[in-house]
Amino acid sequence: MLYEQELKTFVEGTTNFFEVAAQQPASIGSPYLMEGSPSVHEYTGVIKISGKREGVVYFTAPKAMLTVLLMKMQENDFSHETMRDLVGEVANTISGNARRDFGRDFVISVPSVLSGEKPEIPQKPGQRSFIIPINWRSHSAKLVVSLT
Amino acid sequence: MSNGMINGNGKRSYKLMIVDDSNLMRRRIERSQQFEELELVGTAADGVQALELFKRTDPDVVTMDITMPHMDGIECIARLVELKPAIRILVVSALADKATAVEAMERGANGFLNKPFTDRQLNEAIAELIR
Numbered sequence: 001m002l003y004e005q006e007l008k009t010f011v012e013g014t015t016n017f018f019e020v021a022a023q024q025p026a027s028i029g030s031p032y033l034m035e036g037s038p039s040v041h042e043y044t045g046v047i048k049i050s051g052k053r054e055g056v057v058y059f060t061a062p063k064a065m066l067t068v069l070l071m072k073m074q075e076n077d078f079s080h081e082t083m084r085d086l087v088g089e090v091a092n093t094i095s096g097n098a099r100r101d102f103g104r105d106f107v108i109s110v111p112s113v114l115s116g117e118k119p120e121i122p123q124k125p126g127q128r129s130f131i132i133p134i135n136w137r138s139h140s141a142k143l144v145v146s147l148t
Numbered sequence: 149m150s151n152g153m154i155n156g157n158g159k160r161s162y163k164l165m166i167v168d169d170s171n172l173m174r175r176r177i178e179r180s181q182q183f184e185e186l187e188l189v190g191t192a193a194d195g196v197q198a199l200e201l202f203k204r205t206d207p208d209v210v211t212m213d214i215t216m217p218h219m220d221g222i223e224c225i226a227r228l229v230e231l232k233p234a235i236r237i238l239v240v241s242a243l244a245d246k247a248t249a250v251e252a253m254e255r256g257a258n259g260f261l262n263k264p265f266t267d268r269q270l271n272e273a274i275a276e277l278i279r
Contacts, residue, residue: 016264017264020266021263070172073172073176074176074179081171085172086172088170089170089172089173092170092215093242093263094242096215096241096242096243096263097242097263098244099243099244099245099248100244100245102245103245103247104247104248106245108215109215110169110215110216
């Protein structure tokens with residue numbers, strides 16, 4: 001179960017990431033709750049959470065968005081590996097930043113990355129997820145937070 | 149601070165090692181740091197690799213991620229400081245809780261920079277380290 005103030009932590013973390021790393025703010029849509037896992041984009045960075053809370057946080061984005069994000073980060077390597085690296089790093093950054101409010105017992109894993117069609121998100125069946133829609137330069141992505 | 153060495157131009161230079169499990173982040177730090185006196189001697193993707201690289205290259209300055217596979221940054225910091233007490237270590241991590249920063253400093257880190265960071269923030273943090 002995620003409380004409103006906790007959801008705000010992830011919204012602010014996402015906003016901060018794009019403002020600082022991408023040097024261009026993202027527009028965050030209204031978070032919504034859903035049963036199970038939402039659909040994902042071409043690349044998904046997954047962080048497993050353990051400790052005081054359990055679950056997953058993941059950032060899922062299309063290749064097109066990641067390509068532009070890499071360009072904004074002064075990168076010129078747009079390989080599959082770099083896309084995986086980036087999406088994992090975004091998930092890692094937002095999750096790690098959440099410890100500012102959640103504390104040290106919000107233990108984050110190293111990122112795992114899923115790509116391709118219909119990847120299996122490591123999530124407990126029936127677990128509810130908060131979806132945070134992200135819009136950046138005409139691209140759409142999602143941050144998904146699923147915690148007990 | 150270790151004395152580094154005097155290069156061919158008569159200026160003091162320091163050997164830099166970058167440790168982060170993200171190749172993207174390693175490249176970012178390498179590209180963004182603006183200090184002529186820092187000579188990159190290698191990069192590592194986890195604490196185990198960092199220790200191996202340390203033995204080969206004897207860096208004076210290290211940027212260190214925390215959340216990494218095989219050996220995390222906290223343990224790696226402790227081992228590096230044990231091997232070379234004068235080493236200077238800047239933690240560069242997404243972990244934003246104070247307890248982690250305190251632990252890293254207690255283990256021997258000299259600075260802490262949260263991700264995401266701007267080029268300016270990175271260079272200010274490095275400047276503090278090598279001053």
